[in-house]
Amino acid sequence: MNSEPDKSGDNAVVVLSGGQDSTTCLYWALDRFRGGAIESVTFDYGQRHRREIDAARKIAAHANVPNTVLPIDTFAAIGGDALTDAGIAVPGADASQGALPATFVPGRNLVFLTYAAAFAWKRGIDHLVAGMAQTDYSGYPDCRRETLDALERALELGLERNFTIHTPLMHLTKKETVLLARDLGALPVMAMTHTCYKGERPPCGDCAACRLRARGFAEAGIDDPLVAT
Amino acid sequence: MNSEPDKSGDNAVVVLSGGQDSTTCLYWALDRFRGGAIESVTFDYGQRHRREIDAARKIAAHANVPNTVLPIDTFAAIGGDALTDAGIAVPGADASQGALPATFVPGRNLVFLTYAAAFAWKRGIDHLVAGMAQTDYSGYPDCRRETLDALERALELGLERNFTIHTPLMHLTKKETVLLARDLGALPVMAMTHTCYKGERPPCGDCAACRLRARGFAEAGIDDPLVAT
Numbered sequence: 001m002n003s004e005p006d007k008s009g010d011n012a013v014v015v016l017s018g019g020q021d022s023t024t025c026l027y028w029a030l031d032r033f034r035g036g037a038i039e040s041v042t043f044d045y046g047q048r049h050r051r052e053i054d055a056a057r058k059i060a061a062h063a064n065v066p067n068t069v070l071p072i073d074t075f076a077a078i079g080g081d082a083l084t085d086a087g088i089a090v091p092g093a094d095a096s097q098g099a100l101p102a103t104f105v106p107g108r109n110l111v112f113l114t115y116a117a118a119f120a121w122k123r124g125i126d127h128l129v130a131g132m133a134q135t136d137y138s139g140y141p142d143c144r145r146e147t148l149d150a151l152e153r154a155l156e157l158g159l160e161r162n163f164t165i166h167t168p169l170m171h172l173t174k175k176e177t178v179l180l181a182r183d184l185g186a187l188p189v190m191a192m193t194h195t196c197y198k199g200e201r202p203p204c205g206d207c208a209a210c211r212l213r214a215r216g217f218a219e220a221g222i223d224d225p226l227v228a229t
Numbered sequence: 230m231n232s233e234p235d236k237s238g239d240n241a242v243v244v245l246s247g248g249q250d251s252t253t254c255l256y257w258a259l260d261r262f263r264g265g266a267i268e269s270v271t272f273d274y275g276q277r278h279r280r281e282i283d284a285a286r287k288i289a290a291h292a293n294v295p296n297t298v299l300p301i302d303t304f305a306a307i308g309g310d311a312l313t314d315a316g317i318a319v320p321g322a323d324a325s326q327g328a329l330p331a332t333f334v335p336g337r338n339l340v341f342l343t344y345a346a347a348f349a350w351k352r353g354i355d356h357l358v359a360g361m362a363q364t365d366y367s368g369y370p371d372c373r374r375e376t377l378d379a380l381e382r383a384l385e386l387g388l389e390r391n392f393t394i395h396t397p398l399m400h401l402t403k404k405e406t407v408l409l410a411r412d413l414g415a416l417p418v419m420a421m422t423h424t425c426y427k428g429e430r431p432p433c434g435d436c437a438a439c440r441l442r443a444r445g446f447a448e449a450g451i452d453d454p455l456v457a458t
Contacts (some may be wrong), residue, residue, distance in 0.1 A: 070306050070307065072303050073302050074303070078299065079299055105347075106350040110343045110384070111343050111344070114340050114343065117335070122307060149388040150380075150387075151380075151383040153379040153383075154377075154382075156376055157369070157376040158336060158338065
């Protein structure tokens with residue numbers, strides 16, 4: 001699949017949100033660490049839509065991978081972002097005002113990966129897999145690889161374990177992510193994923209997340225099994 | 230107080246646990262950022278002793294600094310460490326087995342500082358102050374400056390804000406920390422702090438934390454106001 005050292009037989013923890021990207025990562029990990037044990041963690045951080053967590057559980061069960069839902073009540077206590085605060089409207093695709101979108105939860109991915117590392121540490125696992133992509137960088141600076149390199153270093157030093165944060169989608173376009181899912185045999189399971197910021201199913205088709213997803217499938221020339229159902 | 234650039238008038242967030250070190254840091258911040266607004270955050274992460282959180286609240290009120298208690302339920306869900314898991318015995322001073330003590334909560338300080346940064350981000354604050362000291366490095370690798378430098382970089386990149394993590398105690402001995410508290414006029418408030426791992430008051434005097442504290446005061450030639458009361 002790639003030219004990096006053979007990691008088959010190693011164990012890994014996948015951060016599984018229940019969306020398209022993290023689900024593709026789960027199947028990437030099952031391929032990359034073939035023969036090893038894969039675990040998945042899903043964060044219940046007060047996101048508006050329980051549907052996302054339900055999707056993660058179902059996808060993990062479907063893939064025969066243990067799934068642990070870890071609660072995070074801290075972001076809601078810090079408050080003030082559209083993904084966890086019911087009082088703030090989710091902006092449309094072009095409504096991002098200022099430098100960062102209203103859906104930005106400061107530090108979210110750093111916290112997710114630090115908890116994933118703590119979870120992995122308890123189990124003697126070195127490999128973390130997550131779905132961040134540079135495509136999202138303009139909106140979410142904690143998605144870029146440079147941020148994760150710094151975090152990887154902090155985790156290595158702070159937990160005294162040689163963690164690697166794998167981000168197989170980092171430099172892929174949405175089209176390429178769809179093609180990767182196809183190559184991994186993960187297309188059918190895409191029907192189980194959740195993407196819509198508004199929590200609708202079938203997806204609203206209008207929010208930024210829905211539009212990004214639709215464009216990826218369209219450019220790949222593949223029907224989205226979620227929309228088709 | 231030091232030769233770094235003048236930061237008076239800047240605002241800062243202090244991570245206040247209610248212990249001796251973070252309380253000294255609070256007073257350090259009040260001196261260093263004189264004229265600025267100081268806020269404090271305290272984490273309720275399932276530590277065995279509510280007394281620690283009560284101490285933080287009282288100390289902040291005494292110092293006239295707003296205090297926000299932020300809940301963290303995630304460590305308890307990940308499980309398996311002596312500071313949050315009632316099923317695991319707290320080891321005595323010399324009982325640390327293996328590379329890391331049973332009281333090590335993997336990633337704790339990384340999570341604390343990332344949340345403090347998220348809290349500061351919402352308020353437009355750049356300065357974070359925390360009580361980590363290299364003295365604790367052998368037991369807690371997330372206390373060393375090298376770890377925090379990597380985290381500072383991750384926070385800068387991930388939250389797009391020029392954070393500085395101030396650790397005024399980093400290179401001080403426990404004796405020097407006691408002398409710093411004295412110089413800052415913070416000795417009386419030490420009677421309000423909580424240190425004992427066993428949650429006893431007056432402190433048990435036997436656990437690793439109590440012994441470390443007692444040695445610091447003894448070497449400084451100062452009576453510990455907590456023990457004297």
